[in-house]
Amino acid sequence: MARISIDDAVLDISGGEPRLLGSRCRACGTHTFPVQSGCVRCSGDDMETVRLGTRGELWAWTVQAFPPKAPPYLGDTDRSTFEPYGVGYVQLPEVRVEARLTEARPEHLKNGMEMELALVPLATDDDGNEIVTFAFAPSGGAT
């Protein structure tokens, strides 16, 4: 069984550590996530694909306490087994990225805390591959 990214154009897990892919505007230096063809700031269209940083600070957060609808959600939607998960924006050096958080307890989440990129399993596909998506975890291994 292999582990596969939910979307290789968004989340690259081919190397030693997972990386999010974004765009950088060659004219003004503004970054976006995910990759896109035009610049949100200067309207330029000369964009390069870059790997975004993997560490940053939590900027805003909530906890998803009910199962999202499927589709589109690929994870567990069974109300009896669903585990709440955190959702937040993490300020990377380049851009603030919206992501799941591995921490779902409000008393353990605080704006400004250090976070690092991690992977979480979502589902198993028809070929037995484990589909993973990105999340941020509190730095220092606390989960």
Add this chain to the structure above:
Amino acid sequence: MSDVAIVGIGMHSFGRHDDLSGMEQGAIAVRRACADAGVAWDDVEFAIGGSRDAGQPDKMVPMLGLTGLPFQNVINGCATGGSALISAYNTIKAGAGDLGIVIGFDKHGRGAFVPSTPPSGGRDWYGGSGLALTTQFFAMKINRYMQQHGISRRALARVAAKAFRNGAKNPMAWRRREMSEDEILEAPMLSYPLTQYMFCSPGEGAVALVLCRADRAGRHARRPIFLDAAVIRSRRFGSFEVLAPSLAIEDGVGPTVDASRAAFEQAGIGPEDVALAQLQDTESGAEIMHMAENGFCHDGEQEAMLEAGETEIGGRFPVNTDGGCIANGEPIGASGLRQVYENVLQLRGDAGVRQVGGDPKVAYTHVYGSPGISGVTILSR
């Protein structure tokens, strides 16, 4: 005085109506608005309609009479009703029509709106990952705002309790049972810090408004209410918006601030001139933040304003006098027009047990929705 007047209003109640399509509710609202204005459907020179999930609006003409009138359809997320109103306003201002009707209706399934996903080539990674829920955005925005500006969870409950209290006084509202602040706080947490009763739900309903040239408003039965401003704005770089996979690191103002400023400029007045407001309350935190974003207070002042009851119907600055989205639900196509309907009632002095005292002369509406759009109107008499 403005160039455009509202001379007729009609509504089909909000809520769940299993025996009626959204479009049938729209046609009922149209008949009521025409009757209110004292005009026949045949007198209406143009129509602008909006609906997200209840069908293409112009398909309702067989229910009303095939008069051949130009009928345009508008879809613009949560600002659909507001955009329809702006289109009618501009049509009359441009001299392309003297008497028109704006129609908003909708009928959504139960539960949260199915998330939409930004375009990308591969699998639906955004919704697939468990992101892309509008509830998450509203929760993150108010959670951050509460920490920055000292807003309490009690304040969130106060807003919801007020909505149900006002809804109980509104025969057109969906949720008409009053609820205590403690009951609201103790309800299941959907998205921290927001509980079940702090959120509005997708629903059903319809509103229609008859508009005409202001200098011809005297021909109609009702006291005319003037549309002094109608503005929509989309988001600019640096704003914090719903369904955004990433945000800029620099902070800018959101579309509500932009729309509000433009509307006040168009009307030639300021926030201090407004007697009451209907503000987008997708959840209770949104009403709190939108009070400041629309210029009615500074960040953080809401806590004391709510504690003192200033935004109650009997308070200094009533907000969401008809129960807002929390008590009425949100049929997207109709929601913004519901706010205008309520303000027309209030300015006519016809709001009954919900009537705001002090003989209000200016009233304000504001909608906000995906993907980061705001619409504002200012009405006067």
